[in-house]
Amino acid sequence: MAVDVAMNMEKVSGRAWLAGLLAWVLPGSGYLFLGRVKRGLVLGGMIYFLFGSGLLLGGHLYGLHNVADAGLLAYVFGLCDLGSGLLYLASSWGGIGLIDQASRATAEYGNIFLMVAGLLNYLLTLDTFDLGVGRKV
Amino acid sequence: MRHFLLMLVFALTVSIVFGVTGRETARTRFFYGGKIFCEFIGIGLLLGWLLYWLPL
Numbered sequence: 735m736a737v738d739v740a741m742n743m744e745k746v747s748g749r750a751w752l753a754g755l756l757a758w759v760l761p762g763s764g765y766l767f768l769g770r771v772k773r774g775l776v777l778g779g780m781i782y783f784l785f786g787s788g789l790l791l792g793g794h795l796y797g798l799h800n801v802a803d804a805g806l807l808a809y810v811f812g813l814c815d816l817g818s819g820l821l822y823l824a825s826s827w828g829g830i831g832l833i834d835q836a837s838r839a840t841a842e843y844g845n846i847f848l849m850v851a852g853l854l855n856y857l858l859t860l861d862t863f864d865l866g867v868g869r870k871v
Numbered sequence: 872m873r874h875f876l877l878m879l880v881f882a883l884t885v886s887i888v889f890g891v892t893g894r895e896t897a898r899t900r901f902f903y904g905g906k907i908f909c910e911f912i913g914i915g916l917l918l919g920w921l922l923y924w925l926p927l
Contacts, residue, residue: 843877861892
């Protein structure tokens with residue numbers, strides 16, 4: 735009996751970790767993995783919308799390194815942006831949204847939209863993990 | 872006007888995410904999300920007017 739419970743916990747735990755990882759890599763996919771399709775489409779859609787809007791508004795992605803104009807804060811901004819997972823990595827590798835367009839009136843809004851997309855995806859990653867573990871229903 | 876529109880879009884998006892993740896039922900999600908949305912807009916307008924009067 736105790737062995738069965740331990741094995742079940744192990745299975746649930748592995749599933750939750752995988753769901754959490756998927757949720758970070760591709761926003762919304764963790765929910766889809768857990769069978770929460772509607773939740774995944776709505777919440778994942780919000781992340782894609784914020785990220786896309788951020789790029790369209792002229793925002794740029796910070797790297798995980800020191801930048802002259804932002805100083806040490808660039809690390810923090812970079813970590814916020816990194817929350818978008820594959821969106822951030824693909825954009826960085828593809829050279830999309832890397833140039834600071836400070837002359838555009840909406841560039842700062844764009845930066846905030848991009849960072850908040852990442853931060854919200856961190857929240858969704860934790861939410862997905864909680865759902866996988868069974869802490870939430 | 873563009874700035875206010877962006878603030879509305881931002882507040883709406885974030886309040887949807889907070890509403891869905893923060894509450895369990897559709898009704899409580901609606902009210903919790905609505906509360907957060909109103910707080911975003913209200914505090915944004917309040918700070919905007921405060922900064923308007925400050926001689927910066």
